[in-house]
Amino acid sequence: MPPGPVEQTEDAKTEAVPQKLPKGVVLGPDGKPCRTCTDVSSWFAMAKKETGKSTSIPATIPSDCPPDVQALGRSSWTLLHSITATYPEKPDGQLQTETRSFISAFSKLYPCWHCASDFQQWMKEDGNAPRVSSRQEFGRWMCEAHNAVNVKLGKQEFDCNKWEERWRTGWKDGRCG
Amino acid sequence: MPPGPVEQTEDAKTEAVPQKLPKGVVLGPDGKPCRTCTDVSSWFAMAKKETGKSTSIPATIPSDCPPDVQALGRSSWTLLHSITATYPEKPDGQLQTETRSFISAFSKLYPCWHCASDFQQWMKEDGNAPRVSSRQEFGRWMCEAHNAVNVKLGKQEFDCNKWEERWRTGWKDGRCG
Structure with a gap:
């Protein structure tokens, strides 16, 4: 198991992972952003950046979504x-x-x-x-x-x-x- | 492990257990009311009955209390x-x-x-x-x-x-x- 959190840096270049992830988004062992390792605000900030939509960022994760x-x-x-x-x-x-x-x-x-x-x-x-x-x-x-x-x-x-x-x-x- | 829920009946006579528990209050293996086996409304109904106080019954358990x-x-x-x-x-x-x-x-x-x-x-x-x-x-x-x-x-x-x-x-x- 890796020794600590891996946050995406600007140097990282992999096709599967969005570039320049917002601060706080933690990657999983598969190199993809890990929901259950990341807080809800960082997760939604990432979604907002990816889609370009003006998604509002909830204070807590909606109750029918995977937990942050x-x-x-x-x-x-x-x-x-x-x-x-x-x-x-x-x-x-x-x-x-x-x-x-x-x-x-x-x-x-x-x-x-x-x-x-x-x-x-x-x-x-x-x-x-x-x-x-x-x-x-x-x-x-x-x-x-x-x-x-x-x-x-x-x-x-x-x-x-x-x-x-x-x-x-x-x-x-x-x-x- | 016992086969199913044991709800207190009016016949039960033990010193450790309050008599005539409200419906829904489940006893633990120790014969005492079991918080984590009981829903919040039944639990507060029991407390109300025991103390005689007009405690209001919350819809969900307060966040700093043991879970129902x-x-x-x-x-x-x-x-x-x-x-x-x-x-x-x-x-x-x-x-x-x-x-x-x-x-x-x-x-x-x-x-x-x-x-x-x-x-x-x-x-x-x-x-x-x-x-x-x-x-x-x-x-x-x-x-x-x-x-x-x-x-x-x-x-x-x-x-x-x-x-x-x-x-x-x-x-x-x-x-x-």
């Missing part, structure tokens, strides 16, 4: 944190093995290849291998994985002491029902 | 279909094996246990085992899996000839950029 990199990220974290929230407090060995396989396969199949690659690299660092021996451990590990991405993207880190309120029980003020 | 069964479903299908959209046209044997493991582990870890159970059952039926030998096969198989859930929920089935437009290329009319 951000919609894909939100969806995936929702699933992953929810998996930790319903994980048993004391999982048996078989489930722990299966959970490690799931995380490993996820990190290879994730549709944004440079995000996937970063996640694989992070898991190889000291102390970052998946911890799945209890719900508490697994929930906290997932929170740390998410924070590593937050840091990379310049977003605020989440207080991992609160992962259960955010993803399992809902907040104590009752706003989650 | 529908938000979880939307997120998960977004990830799964997107995985098929970026799957190689000709995956090697190792990736095919890993993909089968991923689907199998997913069907055990999915946070709505009765949805997970239904998905496992469906995959055991003739012709429904995961088909992962090419992007086309895998994308179509996922579409069929999603349609099995649509049928179960009384929703309209999706035309699987269009899975790539919906999840990979965007629609030909250009509305996806």
Whole structure:
């Protein structure tokens, strides 16, 4: 898997790829623009340039379109944190093995290849291998994985002491029902 | 894994579980109401009943709360279909094996246990085992899996000839950029 995002440069000359792509459009391993690696505004800016039409650029991807990199990220974290929230407090060995396989396969199949690659690299660092021996451990590990991405993207880190309120029980003020 | 949803009945008498739960509230394997198995309106109806407060019932779960069964479903299908959209046209044997493991582990870890159970059952039926030998096969198989859930929920089935437009290329009319 390639080591990081490849944005099209003005030097690139391939027939399959539009030249001079807008900033932010990321190419896939096939050398073509990758929807699930690119944010909606860059994607629509590219479409506008290609067609010459005055297409308006939506703030979020229309709901019946393939997700952009951000919609894909939100969806995936929702699933992953929810998996930790319903994980048993004391999982048996078989489930722990299966959970490690799931995380490993996820990190290879994730549709944004440079995000996937970063996640694989992070898991190889000291102390970052998946911890799945209890719900508490697994929930906290997932929170740390998410924070590593937050840091990379310049977003605020989440207080991992609160992962259960955010993803399992809902907040104590009752706003989650 | 239990064979189907367990909704609380008026006969149930356990200390941990509120009595006479509103219709639609599904219990988890621990016998407690399961957020990720229940729709937002049933969940808030339960909270209203328990607290006696005139809490308003939102149409969708607030974005900083654990997802309800529908938000979880939307997120998960977004990830799964997107995985098929970026799957190689000709995956090697190792990736095919890993993909089968991923689907199998997913069907055990999915946070709505009765949805997970239904998905496992469906995959055991003739012709429904995961088909992962090419992007086309895998994308179509996922579409069929999603349609099995649509049928179960009384929703309209999706035309699987269009899975790539919906999840990979965007629609030909250009509305996806």
